[in-house]
């Protein structure tokens with residue numbers, strides 16, 4: 408089986424740490440295409456916030472731009488600026504709430520602003536006027552998330568003001584689901600109904616509909632086809648992970664990220680000699696153990712202590728003792744491993760694989776939090792870009 412080749416983009420010294428994240432760009436591309444084919448004719452706004460859910464924001468943005476993304480979504484201003492500085496030219500929407508004094512930075516970098524209150528409309532309009540520019544905005548409607556946005560029942564005055572201000576281009580209108588990935592679809596349906604009510608205001612009042620209406624995150628892409636509108640906003644699904652266990656899997660995607668390290672130390676632990684901080688683990692017989700240079704300082708959560716497993720040479724072994732900041736100890740019982748042997752923290756294929764969902768359940772959280780917490784101390788290494796949209800090479804990466 409053909410193995411993808413990887414290159415690291417993070418190391419200037421030429422030294423790449425043995426603990427690394429490997430991202431398969433061919434998988435990301437295949438996931439992008441699978442989602443796009445599923446939602447067509449709706450367009451794609453891939454979400455690359457939080458370092459592209461750990462996959463590397465700039466590399467991911469470059470890839471989706473080359474695949475024809477219509478828009479790119481980030482959470483905060485700084486992420487948008489970073490993408491512009493990296494040369495991304497695709498339209499970029501910053502999804503989160505803003506402060507009035509940030510508006511000039513949005514305009515200077517050609518970033519689209521989420522407008523989520525009447526006060527913000529004025530601030531954006533005035534800043535744009537001062538800079539003799541037009542600000543591209545997307546109106547955020549709160550249909551039941553209660554985070555940011557104008558409540559759906561107050562939307563008429565918001566829309567009326569937005570379309571009347573001279574320095575604003577109302578390019579989009581959007582909302583966000585609170586429960587699109589759950590088996591019970593009633594909450595999402597109610598939010599969608601409220602959003603449709605808001606959209607009808609444009610028609611009733613004779614305002615032109617904005618170019619982009621959007622609402623669907625990963626869960627809605629999978630389960631709520633009537634929420635696709637003009638653009639969809641896939642986050643976790645793009646990365647090949649489903650937003651929940653009970654979501655309907657109407658699009659086939661595969662994980663693009665593996666997290667790996669190497670054995671740096673082998674030893675035999677004598678009975679009664681405890682392992683790690685707090686001496687929480689010990690054995691009544693001698694065991695073979697290896698030490699691996701990864702810990703909660705990399706995002707390998709301490710909460711997984713006593714539950715986590717890793718793969719070495721295709722076999723699953725438990726992590727013993729308390730997970731430290733920089734190291735873990737793995738129990739091989741009577742088996743052996745050697746310095747340099749690969750240790751898979753997330754990855755592998757088939758039954759033997761360890762998924763980020765497994766880490767999430769050990770840590771008592773969701774896959775999103777696992778992926779976004781693999782921090783920048785862990786270098787990202789990328790497979791070669793997909794050349795011809797070639798078939799998935801498979802294999803055990």
Ligand SMILES: *Cc1c(COP(=O)(O)O)cnc(C)c1O
Pocket residue numbers: 454456502583623624625626640641642643644650
């Ligand atoms: C993060 C985010 C998304 C993507 O959510 P997923 O569940 O990862 O698909 C979409 N829209 C908004 C507004 C978001 O904040």
